[in-house]
Amino acid sequence: MGARVRMADPADPRLAELRDLNRAESRPDRPGGSGLVVAEGRLIVERLLASRYPVRLVAGTAARLDELAAGPGLPAGATVAEVDRATISAVVGFDFHRGVLATADRAPEHSVAEVLAGARTLLVLEGVGDHENIGALFRNAAGLGVDGVLFGAACADPLYRRSVRVSMGHVLRVPFAHLPGGTTTWQRGLAGLRERGFRVVAMTPGESSAPLWEAMAAERVALVVGAEGPGLTEHAMRACEVRARIPMAAGADSLNVATAAAVGLYERARTLAGPMGQPRVT
Amino acid sequence: MGARVRMADPADPRLAELRDLNRAESRPDRPGGSGLVVAEGRLIVERLLASRYPVRLVAGTAARLDELAAGPGLPAGATVAEVDRATISAVVGFDFHRGVLATADRAPEHSVAEVLAGARTLLVLEGVGDHENIGALFRNAAGLGVDGVLFGAACADPLYRRSVRVSMGHVLRVPFAHLPGGTTTWQRGLAGLRERGFRVVAMTPGESSAPLWEAMAAERVALVVGAEGPGLTEHAMRACEVRARIPMAAGADSLNVATAAAVGLYERARTLAGPMGQPRVT
Numbered sequence: 001m002g003a004r005v006r007m008a009d010p011a012d013p014r015l016a017e018l019r020d021l022n023r024a025e026s027r028p029d030r031p032g033g034s035g036l037v038v039a040e041g042r043l044i045v046e047r048l049l050a051s052r053y054p055v056r057l058v059a060g061t062a063a064r065l066d067e068l069a070a071g072p073g074l075p076a077g078a079t080v081a082e083v084d085r086a087t088i089s090a091v092v093g094f095d096f097h098r099g100v101l102a103t104a105d106r107a108p109e110h111s112v113a114e115v116l117a118g119a120r121t122l123l124v125l126e127g128v129g130d131h132e133n134i135g136a137l138f139r140n141a142a143g144l145g146v147d148g149v150l151f152g153a154a155c156a157d158p159l160y161r162r163s164v165r166v167s168m169g170h171v172l173r174v175p176f177a178h179l180p181g182g183t184t185t186w187q188r189g190l191a192g193l194r195e196r197g198f199r200v201v202a203m204t205p206g207e208s209s210a211p212l213w214e215a216m217a218a219e220r221v222a223l224v225v226g227a228e229g230p231g232l233t234e235h236a237m238r239a240c241e242v243r244a245r246i247p248m249a250a251g252a253d254s255l256n257v258a259t260a261a262a263v264g265l266y267e268r269a270r271t272l273a274g275p276m277g278q279p280r281v282t
Numbered sequence: 283m284g285a286r287v288r289m290a291d292p293a294d295p296r297l298a299e300l301r302d303l304n305r306a307e308s309r310p311d312r313p314g315g316s317g318l319v320v321a322e323g324r325l326i327v328e329r330l331l332a333s334r335y336p337v338r339l340v341a342g343t344a345a346r347l348d349e350l351a352a353g354p355g356l357p358a359g360a361t362v363a364e365v366d367r368a369t370i371s372a373v374v375g376f377d378f379h380r381g382v383l384a385t386a387d388r389a390p391e392h393s394v395a396e397v398l399a400g401a402r403t404l405l406v407l408e409g410v411g412d413h414e415n416i417g418a419l420f421r422n423a424a425g426l427g428v429d430g431v432l433f434g435a436a437c438a439d440p441l442y443r444r445s446v447r448v449s450m451g452h453v454l455r456v457p458f459a460h461l462p463g464g465t466t467t468w469q470r471g472l473a474g475l476r477e478r479g480f481r482v483v484a485m486t487p488g489e490s491s492a493p494l495w496e497a498m499a500a501e502r503v504a505l506v507v508g509a510e511g512p513g514l515t516e517h518a519m520r521a522c523e524v525r526a527r528i529p530m531a532a533g534a535d536s537l538n539v540a541t542a543a544a545v546g547l548y549e550r551a552r553t554l555a556g557p558m559g560q561p562r563v564t
Contacts (some may be wrong), residue, residue, distance in 0.1 A: 135539075144534075256421075266548065267552075
């Protein structure tokens with residue numbers, strides 16, 4: 001277990017990486033893809049401790065550190081700082097009431113092959129540039145049984161602080177990888193999924209799409225969603241085998257991308273469970 | 283059509299109700315339930331103009347006002363202020379780039395009987411205290427064919443500015459009413475729904491709940507959801523006929539309440555559409 005050190009001085013250099021946390025997301029020294037992983041609050045810190053990301057620092061109140069020590073245990077090799085709420089608030093720059101936070105280095109990303117190994121249900125994202133949506137997509141993916149997430153082009157960083165928080169830490173659990181290529185070439189990776197036996201389903205509104213429930217009965221499914229507003233590119237839709245839509249009421253807008261994905265993934269889980277006399281997919 | 287008046291002075295008293303919009307939600311002179319209805323951006327302003335709420339003021343750039351005049355028309359009896367972006371930004375207190383906003387008085391709320399009339403699918407909320415979740419619930423309800431929303435106790439104000447915005451204006455379209463009673467008595471309204479032929483379905487995780495897809499095949503369904511975390515009260519669950527759950531993966535959290543409702547409402551829409559040989563509910 002890491003040695004636990006009391007720190008009472010907000011200027012303590014060992015706490016430097018927590019300084020001005022609200023501004024950390026826009027720091028020029030932390031460009032997209034290279035920032036530290038930050039976990040806030042007990043639940044997400046526990047998921048970080050259980051993850052493959054090398055923990056650097058855990059800073060928390062005595063009570064929170066005791067809980068972690070009694071639960072998953074505190075990481076060896078990391079700095080474990082016992083701080084009171086006033087100190088941690090002064091360091092991070094806002095009233096930090098969650099009692100514990102932690103940082104970790106990024107680990108090398110999984111390969112696409114690693115994400116695919118054994119997977120039956122994948123979620124593929126294109127053009128989802130909003131960190132909150134990325135987080136919500138991972139939360140929904142984890143809840144609804146997705147085996148892995150693949151990124152096409154133009155998506156936000158899943159390990160950004162806000163994505164981690166909104167995902168409830170599930171970005172640290174659900175394997176993900178980036179398909180290679182740029183905005184008009186990454187879609188070749190979808191052909192690769194089809195070659196490996198995945199039915200690649202584009203979620204897209206419109207009359208040329210089948211109702212969602214007609215699309216999911218396959219041994220392996222990759223559900224492809226795009227950003228709200230623009231939706232999937234034509235390149236992406238052409239690389240998919242099936243187009244599926246959520247039937248929408250007249251006069252309504254499309255759903256938020258994370259909500260739409262949750263509906264699609266629920267339909268996938270329902271199909272796999274084989275309810276009401278429908279053939280169970282095996 | 284309302285007479286269009288150019289206003290270039292941010293101190294113009296005719297624009298007073300837009301002043302410091304970001305602070306307006308916490309103004310002591312606008313307690314919950316009595317504030318003005320505020321619509322921001324073209325889409326939501328159009329929904330306000332098409333609603334039953336009496337419009338007081340429309341303030342926008344010349345281009346945006348022209349669009350409204352050519353589309354739904356500008357409301358007679360309301361002040362129509364032509365302003366440039368700098369003026370409107372100075373009034374509301376932040377850079378307002380959407381080009382148009384509008385205010386309306388609240389209209390008397392629908393009665394429960396009005397919301398029920400002709401409805402086949404209702405959404406019932408308990409303890410949803412977050413304005414963003416209320417907005418998202420209305421957006422999802424509108425998209426997935428809900429005929430009306432009923433509020434149990436302890437819910438946030440659906441006409442709060444933030445709820446209106448997150449709902450994409452659908453709180454102005456989907457009829458809603460509050461069931462009478464307090465935190466432990468409002469649930470009698472659920473018994474009233476059952477007497478009127480609604481299957482009242484509690485969405486709640488846990489082994490005693492049936493999978494969602496077994497719960498929705500009824501002529502009339504009222505789907506009842508509670509806040510994330512605490513979920514529905516025992517009082518509410520006891521007043522429901524059926525408990526239904528979204529099957530969740532191991533190690534996952536529950537879904538966000540608006541996301542869970544979207545999944546439930548999708549399942550309801552799917553059941554009504556009667557796909558794949560299942561009997562169409564009539």
